[in-house]
Amino acid sequence: MHLSAFITVGENIHCTRIYKVGGKSVKAPADGEPAIVYNADGEPRELPIPPVFRETADWEAGRVKHCAVAVWQGTRGDAGGRQAGTDYLQSLARKQQAAGASYLDLNVEDLSTDVRDPSAPRKGTATVVQQAVSIPLSIDSSNLEILAAGLEACDASHGRPLVNSVSLERPQSIETAAAHGAVVIASCAGESGLPCTTEERLVNLGTLMPRLREAGFDDPDIHVDPLVLPISTDSNNGRTFLDAVSAIRKTYGDGLHIVAGLSNVSFGMPKRKLVNQVFSYLAAEAGADGGIVDPLQINVDILNGLDPESEPFRMARALLTGEDEFGMNFITACREGTL
Numbered sequence: 104m105h106l107s108a109f110i111t112v113g114e115n116i117h118c119t120r121i122y123k124v125g126g127k128s129v130k131a132p133a134d135g136e137p138a139i140v141y142n143a144d145g146e147p148r149e150l151p152i153p154p155v156f157r158e159t160a161d162w163e164a165g166r167v168k169h170c171a172v173a174v175w176q177g178t179r180g181d182a183g184g185r186q187a188g189t190d191y192l193q194s195l196a197r198k199q200q201a202a203g204a205s206y207l208d209l210n211v212e213d214l215s216t217d218v219r220d221p222s223a224p225r226k227g228t229a230t231v232v233q234q235a236v237s238i239p240l241s242i243d244s245s246n247l248e249i250l251a252a253g254l255e256a257c258d259a260s261h262g263r264p265l266v267n268s269v270s271l272e273r274p275q276s277i278e279t280a281a282a283h284g285a286v287v288i289a290s291c292a293g294e295s296g297l298p299c300t301t302e303e304r305l306v307n308l309g310t311l312m313p314r315l316r317e318a319g320f321d322d323p324d325i326h327v328d329p330l331v332l333p334i335s336t337d338s339n340n341g342r343t344f345l346d347a348v349s350a351i352r353k354t355y356g357d358g359l360h361i362v363a364g365l366s367n368v369s370f371g372m373p374k375r376k377l378v379n380q381v382f383s384y385l386a387a388e389a390g391a392d393g394g395i396v397d398p399l400q401i402n403v404d405i406l407n408g409l410d411p412e413s414e415p416f417r418m419a420r421a422l423l424t425g426e427d428e429f430g431m432n433f434i435t436a437c438r439e440g441t442l
Contacts, residue, residue: 104384104387104388104411105407106387106403106406106407107403108392108403109203109383109387109392109393109394109401109402109403109406110205110206110326110360110362110392110393110394111202111203111204111205111206111393111394111396111398111401111402111403112204112205112206112207112208112241112265112267112288112362112393112394112395112396113199113200113202113204113206113207113208113396113397113398114208114364114366114395114396114397115170115195115198115199115397115398115399116170116192116195116196116199116207116208116209116210116228116232117170117208117209117210117243118168118170118171118174118210118211118212119168119171119210120168120169120170121161121166121167121168121169122139122166122167122169123165123166124137124162124165124166124167125165127140128140128141128169129152129167129169130149136151136152137151137152137157137167138150138151138152139152139167139169139172139173139191141191141194142194143190143191143194144194148187148190148191148194149187150169150172150173150176150187150188150190150191151176151180151183151184151187152167152172153172153175153176153180153184155175156168156171156172156175169191170192170195170211171211172188172191173187173188173191173192173195174188174192174211174228175188176188176191177189177191177192177227177228177231178227178228189231192228192231192232192235193231193232193234193235194235196232196235196236197235197236198399199236199398199399200236200237200238202398202399202402203398203402203403203404204238204398204402205238205393206238206239206240206241206264206265207232207236207238207239207240207241208240208241208243208265208267208395209228209229209232209240209241209242209243209253210243210244211228212243212244212245212246212249226252226253226255226256229242229253229256229257230256233257233258233261236261237261238261238262239257239261239262239263239264239265240253240257240261240264240265241264241265241266241267241288241395242254242257242264242265242266242267242285243267243268245273247273247275247276247279250266250276250279251279251282251283254266254279254280254283254285255283257283257285259284263284263285263286263324264283264284264285264286265285265286265287265288265326266279266280266285266286266287266288267288267395268287268288268289268290268328269287269288269289269290269311269315270289270290270291270292270311271292271293271294271307271310271311272290272292272293272294272295274314277314277315277318277320278318280318280320281318281319281320286320286323286324286325286326287315287320287324287325287326288326288327288328288362288395289308289311289312289315289325289326289327289328290311290328290330291303291304291307291308291311291327291328291329291330291347292307292330293307297330297332298330299332299343300343301343301346301347301350304329304330304347304350304351305347305350305351305354308327308351312325312355321358322355322356322358322359323358323359323360325359325360326359326360326361326362326393327351327355327359327360327361327362328361328362328363328364328395329344329347329348329351329361329363330344330363330364331344331363331364331365331366331367331368331382332344332367332368333367333368333369333370333371333372334368334369334372334422334423334430335369335370335371335372335430336371338422338425338427338428338429338430339425340368341368341382341385341422341423341424341425342423342424342425344363344368344386345385345386345389345423345424346389348361348363348386348389348390348391349389349390351390352389352390353390360392360393361386361390361391361392361393362391362392362393362394362395363386363391363394363395364394364395364396365379365382365383365386365394365395365396365401366379366394366395366396366397366401368382368423369382372422372430372433372434373433373434373437373438374419374433374437374442376400377415377419377442378419378422378423379396379400379401380400380401380405380406380409381409381416381419381420381423382419382423383396383401383406384406384409384411384416385420385423385424387406414442415442418432418433418436418442419433421433
């Protein structure tokens, strides 16, 4: 298989993303101010972690939400903090675009959901990120007011923004997306739950698609998300997803896109990078043409560079397709250091 393109919705600017305190990305000296450490344009830089983040259960548990720190500093910090937060977010944005991202997904909902708050971060974050890149944004929120606020901040010169996502569970988001000229990720979720089978996904999509078309969305405006469930909870979830991709492509043809949160498949598993890359390759084989992923780890060049005949690929494929039941061979190889 050789891919000519792969739609990448860069997932790295998200306020739930966590670094380990004391890990390589967090400097936490006993007698100085803790900071996120990173490289931008080839030089080391630091993003100070303010006290508000060091007085939380996350910090006590050895975790810090690094994007939340950047957004907080960029909107609420002092002059130095605002500059550091802006630099950090723009560095994340530039790295994703350089790696081939098609969109940059923004989710600041975990930091603040009060759209009346004058320091609410969503519009400021969108503006800051767009100053650093030329690609459009993907706005990720379950709150319609926040979704609309994010879309209003999008710069049309970068291209049509993407709404992540619309579904039967919240059909009002279809109207919001249409009103702002966005394209959409169309989730296969039902009105009150997630589908487990290919048939359930097709039934939900069969109800959602006419609503999208009535709202003026053509097939190229629609990125179907068949919903990836982790194989750690059910070893059949990978195979079921791949079957669903094939069925959706067969049912709806080549006009629409199929884009999913592919890294969800590896939650709770070792060697997540390998598992995610192989799963993305298999998804593309089945008919998907994109993913909501880290573009530094998954992009068209990386996928084309994978060797399906290599032992790591074959073991990951067996894990993902259910051939390696419960992943015992894969997990054993990881523990023994042979993978």
